[in-house]
Amino acid sequence: MKKLTSVLLCALALLALPAARAGTVLVAAASDLAYCIDALGAAFGKQVPGARVKVSLGSSGNIFAQVRRGAPFEVFMSADMAYPARLAAEGGADAATLIPYAVGRIALWSPDARFGHGSGLRVLLDARVKRIAIANPDVAPYGRAAREALRAQGLWDAVQAKLVVGENIAQTAQFVESGNAQFGILSMSTLSGSRLKGTGSHYLIPDAGLAPIEQGAIVTTRGKANPLAARFVRFLRSPAARAILLGNGFALPAPAPAHG
Template structure:
């Protein structure tokens, strides 16, 4: 009996020692699926995840300024590649975890039509986008408007958020009647949650390949490897697809 008790205590103690916390910088567009993924990951592994949501461009600067992030889930593939090249990211750990989709969205029904023709109408005062210098979805929005030959007219109406989360908030609050957001913010399970939307054809903007990378502060940490491996799992992919991302 004594041996059994000691063995159980050892197993419990070992489990507690192995459980760890992971610091993850998460692109704002991926905030919703991240919550679902983290909940399942923590339940299955015992590790804890501390997520910080924001703009990829800002994360890049923060990482070089010593931020404690151990993983970056970016909204593009360029930033992780730069971090890897500069030695701030772990070589060989980078991979594409999702391909984002751009949506023109209004919080009100009947505003955005199925072909995005509203962009050619003069009736709206403002259009929200994420900062194209910091957020890949903002850059994709500008690229799409230019291909549609409407950017010159709409540029003066733009309300620019520092991230895709803020761009979405401008529309949700009514500060802007419509805006370009990530599909994951307004769709769930393949259905629009509210308002009206046009899924922008991917021929109008460069693919939004979203890469993950282990950062130097997480180098060799088992919990970091465990989270990145989980992000590649079939269970995580089901969640990612449910929010409208391609893989």
């Protein structure tokens, strides 16, 4: 009888293993990830059977502010390294988990066939260009990158009156799609992995002399209680995740160093 009981207990324990691995991780992600975050979540679920990734999208600055105010996010995928590093310095995240997972690129995009990109960003000085959309430089790293690129070419002051500012990169793209702006400075991930792929024309803005848009992920203080949070962050450096990111317009940071 005891042997039978032992066998039954072992069988029940084995049946319970998939349920023990199952769970949900709450991820707050920068808007430039909108078109690949589902694929990342699905790939993570294949590596960790039963795991679900629940995502909220927004500008990195707004997510940072929400986490500071107690939002229940367990992983923060920022469009820069500064916001997660600052969150860790303030005690809102685990500094030991901070990793770079992608490098963003920016491009000038327009659906308007009247304009070419032979002159690069200087096309924005054309008198026919009335509105130019960029993300908010105060909260969106891609907005800061757009401002930096325009300043580097001496155009920032000249185009100030034409700017339409989006809360994040997704809203910035919507401004151009809707005709409220003729040009937008967008992330290549937005142009590569969305319905915009192959539409209009774009000019990849050279990154020479500009700070790289290195994007970072971190486990929040709340996320330390969920083992899936740290596991998801580590997954972002895996070959499967890197392939998804590369296929969606991102460049990649150096691979994680091997251990052992």
